[in-house]
Amino acid sequence: MLLYIHIPFCHKICPYCSFYKHQPSAQAQMLAFVDALLIEFDRRVEQHGLNVADFETLYFGGGTPSLLSAKAITTLMEGFAERLDFAQLGEISIETNPRTFDAAKAQLFADLGFGRASLGIQSFHAKELAFLGRDHSADEAKQAASYLQAAGLKTNLDLIFGLPNQSLASWESSLEQMTELNPTSISCYHLTYEQNTPFYEPRQKGLLRSNEILDEGFFSMADSYLTSLGYDHYETSNYAKPGCESIHNKGYWEGKDYLGLGPSAVSTINEGDGFVRYENVSSTDAYIAQAESRDFTPTKEVLGRKDWEIERIALMLRTNTGIAKQHLGQVNRQAIQDIIDQGYAYWRSDEQGSENLSLKGQGKLLVDGIVEHLMR
Ligand code: SF4
Structure with missing residues (x-):
């Protein structure tokens, strides 16, 4: 069983991102939110009859979990440490963004029990970062990676390819600058245009174009360059040094059950007579209100065996x-x-x-x- 925590807060919203996220309204909202997560954990464990000893990983995604204040992340991790045996977990991971933490906060992540951090860099070129709506420079991203590494965290770095006007030369230079940072693992995502994002309409109007031949070139370049440096291409978008693959993400691809907490989070649980998918409300305020009344009402869908197997094929391939x-x-x-x-x-x-x-x-x-x- 995998445990996923969705932190919906971001300091700036990127126009390509389709996840549920927003800017926090106030520090008080963050603190009420972390209390709600712990309440939901207790409630859902009881509701589904889960054994806390069965949790294998703890993963904080979002949104931007590193935006949580030191007080909020400490409250949350101390709460989970009271409920789970961290020493038994194979991985405790946090998604981070440059400009949301400094050296002291990176050390706090390590002190609280995180062993792995994923850092969204996306590009090392100012024009590409501006197009993607990122609010950090390449130098700030490098600095952020060094904070995580100095704190002893295994560090995954994310890049995006397939941007309009991106050249193979700029992609090669981003790959080189990334590997100079010596991350333990790397994610290279192809830019996609999801319906609920600001990029969708201009894409439909033909204003944001991609080039299939170039896309193949970006993908092949990453594959040959990163594998030549000893990174194993262990999933379509993911590379890792031996032994540094994400245990949590591998669990998803292998079809393990997962419990997702927080607004918009999805869970898939084998309830004996079939797989059941739950999805939480996509509103932080409604989610906090549900916690206050101890009444979480995720939507519920029973997956047919065939649907589940199709998903499994798609993930394992x-x-x-x-x-x-x-x-x-x-x-x-x-x-x-x-x-x-x-x-x-x-x-x-x-x-x-x-x-x-x-x-x-x-x-x-x-x-x-x-x-x-x-x-x-
Ligand atoms: S890409 Fe990351 S930082 Fe940007 S809006 Fe989405 S979750 Fe937030």
Whole structure:
């Protein structure tokens, strides 16, 4: 069982971001919010009959968890330390952004029990950072990475490719500047245009264009450059030094149950007779009000076996492990052969001798279209 905590606060809103987030209205809202999270944890553990010893990871995402004040993050982590045995967790991770913490706060993260931090950098070029609505410079991002590393945290750095007007030269320079920081893991995300974001309308009007050939070049460049430096390409968007993969994220891709707390957070729990998906209200004020009345009302959807298996195929195909043959019962044989014939996938044997369908080369970049083809 994985534990995800959604912190909805950001100091500035990026126009490409589709997550539920907003600027905090006041310090008091942050403090009421962290109290609400602890109340929700107790309530949901009881409601679902969970055993706290079954939690394997604790992950703070968002939003920007590093924006929480020292008092708020301390209250929250002390609250979880009373409820969970941190020594038994495989990973305690926090998402961070430059300009939301300094050296002292990074040390506080480590002192409170975090062992891994993910830092959103996105680009090392001023024009690209401005386009993405980021409010930090490349130098501030480098400084922030050094604070996390000095505090002893495993550090994941995020970059984005596929921006309009981005060149292969600027992408190469961002990759080089990132690896000079010597992160333990790296995420390279392709810019997408989600419906509920400010970028969506200009994209629909043709004002924000992408170039498929260049996108392939960005992806291949990251793949060959990072793997040549010893980073394993362990998921479509993720690279890590051996032993530094995100345990929490791997858990999602492997189809483990997860409990999500906070506004908009999603949970998927195997309740014996099937998988149930819960989704919390997407409003921080409504969420705090629910906590005050001890009455959380996430929406509930029972997933059919077939839907769950399709999700599992889609997630596992994104990993370097691939998906085991026995889980491909729902998939048309010819569709599998098509992607093998086109050079996008192959059968690989794992250590247990079972055969897994794995993507290779351009297949890794085309994963979403490939999953659609397999599920037709
Ligand atoms: S990308 Fe990160 S910092 Fe930007 S709005 Fe989204 S959650 Fe906040």
